[in-house]
Amino acid sequence: MQNLLSWIFLFPLAVAFALLLIPSAKKSLFRVVALITLGAQFILSIVLLIGFDSSLAPSSWKSAFQYVVKVDWINLSLASVGNFKIQYYIGVDGISVLLVALSSLVLFIGVLSSWNMKEKVKGYFFLYLLLSSSVVGCFIALDFFLFYLCFEFMLLPMFFLIGIWGGKRRSYASIKFFLYTLFGSLFILVVMIMLYMGVQEEGINTFSLAAMMDGNYLTDAVLNPESDGYFLGVPARSLAFLFLLVGFAIKLPAVPVHTWLPDAHVEAPTPISVVLAGLLLKVGGYGLFRILYGIFPDLTAKYSGLLAFFGVLSIIYGGLNALAQRDLKRMVAYSSVSHMGFVLLGLASITSAGIAGSLYHMISHGLISPALFLVVGVIYDRTHNRTMDCFSGLAGKMPVYTFLVALFFFAGMGLPTLSGFIGELMVLMGAFTSKVLAKWYGILAILGMIISAAYFIWTLQRVFFGKYFVRESAWEPHMKDLSPRELIMLIPLAVLVVLFGIFPTWILDFSNETIEFFMKHLSNSLS
């Protein structure tokens, strides 16, 4: 049991390298191996959830994690830095355990969705498994260096997955994605070095996130909250806070650094869009939780207005953009931008409702957005077209499909009894009860919800209702309802979206104690 997390993390990686030994000609073998691997990962993460003790009330971040593995990895002595010590330090708390479970589910569905992949299958599944490992690694890493390694290691597989298997403008999209994210992550790297130089554990400089969150600073460290360090005339802590904010906001993404996302989504093949929207965006959100808020709690109140502003801007600007799209996938991509704005707003409120809502919204969006990309993929597979104007009245021909689309659209716009509602409701509750935010942030966010209702319902009406029409008669024979494989992908997501909408405590119970401690952590340093 102790090594359960390592298995979840490293098993796909090991299989990825084993895949290289299989001759490329055995095309169908690769997907089976990948399916079994990620299936096993999913089962292991269920075991993880069952074994997770959600009643544990931590007293410090050091004791807040379960399934902890802490082994020395790199130990170098350098003249300038002293000891350069990096640990293989992993563990989960109430926040990350949910994201690990979400990851393994979405990754599993991603393999199902890549079932009909025909070109260069070996390379595809090799990269996919590498990506799987690094996504999970981001959520469980408790050593900043390990986190950064996984954070960066997602880029290269993703670059190739979009760049080789993508659409027409794939090379533009993949390079833009890579550059944007690297730009952000180098800001994170600088802060990582600053923190490493200033934080110690047992007398040695450390990358441990737990020690950083507990605030074990050296007395003369530039980043020590009590020492008022300056960097180029700017308070060093504020600068570090803003650097991290930029780094994770690009990944999240928040307006105005979101422009890589629509391009990447439109060009990526469906399964990669699923992983990108379902998980990679959550890595940005998780970074805000764990690193930005975890390590810089004293600045959260000061900058909450900034976070909330960009959150609301994302909600409204993303929504308006989605409203204007004619390409279904682009519409869904912009709706993701809009939804991730709620994560920022919830965090900015610094209330337990808002922060729990933020986490809930990440999980719920992690189910809804993959489903939305999958349903767009259904049309695209049949017609190689996703322009809204080309279709109308699909409900008559594809009733089951239309039912599921409607369900996910309603979940996306936040209709009660569906999971999207709970997250948005809690975030709004947080925003309105917040001591640090003005009321108009919440009011504008509600306006954003109305916009989201508008684009989802409008799309539903244009594409699925009305008189049946498809632009090309050649598509006619392909317009059949969902195949069993597609149902296997979509039904679990639909069931979970409904269940989590009715029983939110199933998720919240896992994170209650952690969120409570998180709030204590924030308010301690606020007072």
Add this chain to the structure above:
Amino acid sequence: MKLSDQLQGIINELGAAGTETTLMLGAIILLVFGLFQSKPIFIKLLFAATIVFGIYMNLRPVESGFYISTALYLDEQLVYFISLLLLGGLLILLFPRDQHSVEFYFLVLSLLVGCSFMLKANSLLLVYLSIELVSFVSYILTGFNFRKQGFEAAIKYLLFGTLSSAVMLIGLALIYGTTNTFFLSDWTFTLFSSIGSQVGLLFLCFGLLFKIAIFPFHVWTPATYQAAPSDAVALLSVAPKLAGLLLLRRVLLACELTLDHWVTEVLLVLGVVTILVGTFGAIGQNNVRRMISFGSIAHSGFLLGLILAPSGHFDKEAFWWYSAIYVIMNIAAFFIVDQYERKGILLSSDYFQSQKSVWLGAVFTLVLVSLVGIPPLAGFTAKLFLFSSLWRSYQVDGQVLQAVFLFSAVFATVASLFFYLKVPKNIFLSPKAFSQNGFADFSLRSKFIATLFAIILLLAFFVPSSVMNLQMLLHNTHE
């Protein structure tokens, strides 16, 4: 004192130049035997044996101190770096070479002798001579594929080189005139209080910056890298650069310059400008060799940053790491470029997509990504050490230029991704299908060697102590 004792003393002292003597002897033997027996395998073996013997001589225990009338200085650190350069020279053997191998390897050995003397020089005369030796060999190697383009580049290199060596000579004259000493070891900070000696110092540095390829002395680099034969470029991009950096380091140490001295500040500013010029220069390049050359100019800037960290905090380990990894990355990159060129694929603006070269393309991508500095490759650790070192020295000295340096380095890293990515983009992502007929796959040997380079880069990231222990290993072999 008896004559025999005196002779013994001289022989003992000569031991300090044992490496160089070995290499020179080897070079001469190579040249003489090459007249009769010019089978490539024989020449290569002789070359390898010379270098291995040179490394052995280099690693013999020698006490750190001054030798041969204080013309040479030697310490443990220098010994490691000389071994590193010689190992780099050994790696050149991996490149196929089918013509003029006798002369080529003779020149390479001479280059290594020059570099080795550059590291050890304590007398200004030796400084000048060794730099000139390295320079002249470099000019010849640049034109060594006997094509018009190569001659052009060589002449360009020669002209710039002559100019900078003249400037350096003026510098040496100024220093000698004001300080009255030829030896670095006699320098003190007070000797450099006059403006004349400081200007002389700056001019001396200019001569070294030319070898390192720091702005504005970098102009020869792209043409040279483009025109010279691959194995020559691989060595030229590594050995003179590191030798120049280490000599610069010793010069700055010798005159005890503080970080806020105007000469150091000029060097720091040049470092920042070099990073930016190298990076943004590379973005516009279509030819892969020119692109890597601009990239290596940027790397010179990064390395200069490590050198200029204040004396108390000079990061020997970080510099060792960066240089060792840089040697491997650069030689690997040119090795792969060479493989493509041998297939007639000039990696210029018009790339090819090829199913068959997926493996080599992937390895090339890894090497280039390591040059950018992205985990999980050793280049990232090098960048991490660089940033840490800069941040540390900023923290200690609070000098704004250090911070500016740090941020230019960070931005240059992002921007460098953009141009290095052009290669995988054109190999893997371009819609043009590979259409050249009769394309044979790369030989197993070349794939194997390239993969080995990539594995070293990966391994060095995951087990960084391996690179550090290389020092220890070298240390232990001579005990």
